[in-house]
Amino acid sequence: MAQRKPTITDVARTAGVSKGLVSFALNDKPGVSPETRKRILEVAGDLGWRPSLSARSLSTSTSFALGLVIRRKAEVISADPFFPAFIAGVESVLTEEGRALVLSVVPDAEAELRSYRTLAGDNRVDGVFLTDLRTDDERFELLADLGLPAVALGRPNPAVAVPSVQVDDTHGIAEAVAHLVELGHTRIAHVAGDPHMMHGGRRRGSFDDAMRDAGLDSSLVIETDFSASSGADATRRFLDAAQPPTAIVYANDPMAIAGLGVAQQRGLRVPEELSITGFDGTDISGYVFPALTTITSDPVEWGRVAARTLLELVATGAADSVELPPASLLIRASTGPAPSDRG
Amino acid sequence: MAQRKPTITDVARTAGVSKGLVSFALNDKPGVSPETRKRILEVAGDLGWRPSLSARSLSTSTSFALGLVIRRKAEVISADPFFPAFIAGVESVLTEEGRALVLSVVPDAEAELRSYRTLAGDNRVDGVFLTDLRTDDERFELLADLGLPAVALGRPNPAVAVPSVQVDDTHGIAEAVAHLVELGHTRIAHVAGDPHMMHGGRRRGSFDDAMRDAGLDSSLVIETDFSASSGADATRRFLDAAQPPTAIVYANDPMAIAGLGVAQQRGLRVPEELSITGFDGTDISGYVFPALTTITSDPVEWGRVAARTLLELVATGAADSVELPPASLLIRASTGPAPSDRG
DNA sequence: CCTTCGAACTAAACCGGTATAGCTTGTGCC
């Protein structure tokens, strides 16, 4: 005999009280005597009662879930090492709190906006994470319209009143450039990310700054879409130049690995003839040859903190922005002294 | 003035009918005259009515969401190229159908089972995808207990009555071995995956078969957990042997890339002195040097088909298993003729 | 002693749908 889940009415009947009182007792509301409260909790425990999510959702308009909308074309997504790790961090917090993560992967901007509309309209989530911030990001206005709480990953335009969780990645880029300068490099190129994405633009900006600080020319920059193939293309263009760079700073690891492949294909020895740095500290970057010097962040921790921040925002209506420890340079084998014969 | 969402009662009032009739009309149930149905649909459209998910969930015990539980430690997850692509495929189907994907990433078996229990108990999802099938997988029994529909990815034990969506990966492994044999290799090693995972075990089994068919010794096998670091370790052990292999077949791309790194670090030329094949056809595998010969599957399509299958199972109570086109060998630059001096 | 007030509790409305029982009609048939 399959016994169905006990409801709050079952608990009330067994405890000999009204179901309203059971609700009060279980939600720690005043108006219940200590003894009665204790008895109700005992009965609920004995019966193995668990509140029905859908009933609660209906009466409180709360879904007990958070949303993450990822805008990536299907071809590119598996190359991006960030999201799986970030999600793992988010999950580690959500499962403890009995909340779920609703994921949405969309190919373009239109579908992205539609996705936020649906999530909000269906009351599917109580709040969302905003990734891949763009300059002049239309999502902030939409979310404000929809009344959907959000936490931004990265530093949003200060004008918007959205809490954020940030990692100072400019520091890592500066460190990478300083490291290369110290090794004697002067022609340092940058394979930048998408300039419309704030982290892409900011990494590029800090590359410019660091180069200027070192008194070097920062004009060797190619913008990409962060994909491995665009990283390979950019590398080929740099190496085809009359005066090719002796070091290349990549805005992420997959592009750096692709660039390493291009260099090796041309018979260039890394790091003797070309130094390379990546960005993200992905697992695989430590196992290519030569092991990639890269800038490490901690996306799992980022996910944890973002989840806690969003939960607080949803619960209290406000949350402080958090600044995580800056990304820092992990020196491995893909960087070395500038070649003397052409420095 | 913020106007709240119209409810079915608003539609009924405006159309001058009872709300029950509106429900019939909107769900294509009989008992509504064509004119009335038309009028109701018009009114609903004019008012911009959208059914409330939570109300529907409560009265039908349906959540309009599917679940995916991924069991991976946080350190490993970003190395796995399969899930992001698979999820992108799933999403492409779900968004069209107005369903959502609830994701759960858990570190261990205990948390995994708990996660299924919670998803089912909270009625958070209508069905789940089962990945990383294991031999003697306890999840089948749990899901049967919970009454949660499931679609398996890969070939489950025939005893369980769960529809599955499979890719014949044995074919790809056989092709890889045949390709290497044709190139003159005789000492071919295999860096296998986790034997407790069915795809890990099956890939190994088909390696054994293919080697036996070629009349070769298939004893050079090391089992791993699919991580890049374990792939590097296994490679070192093979290369340290008195009679090292001249070709290594890896059970996934990250391990193959790590193995390539190890070989290069030792000054071994690939493919002149060592041939290498991967598995998955990840984006990055085409950009390392030399470009990886690998066995390609199509995880995006896999996700699409799995989503459609699970939706059908949930809707009708039954669904046919699907066999996708077999994984096939993509020959690139990391395989070549066996070295003559030590073949 | 009677009123007042608050603590503890009950009853019932409510969230927004779905599903079922029952009520009106109009039509076909004998």
Added chain:
DNA sequence: GGCACAAGCTATACCGGTTTAGTTCGAAGG
């Protein structure tokens, strides 16, 4: 003409919680 029956529709219970408006009762205050 009367009856059975089906189509079309209404009223209402129901899903399982939360929340508000009362109700009861004992203690404190005048």
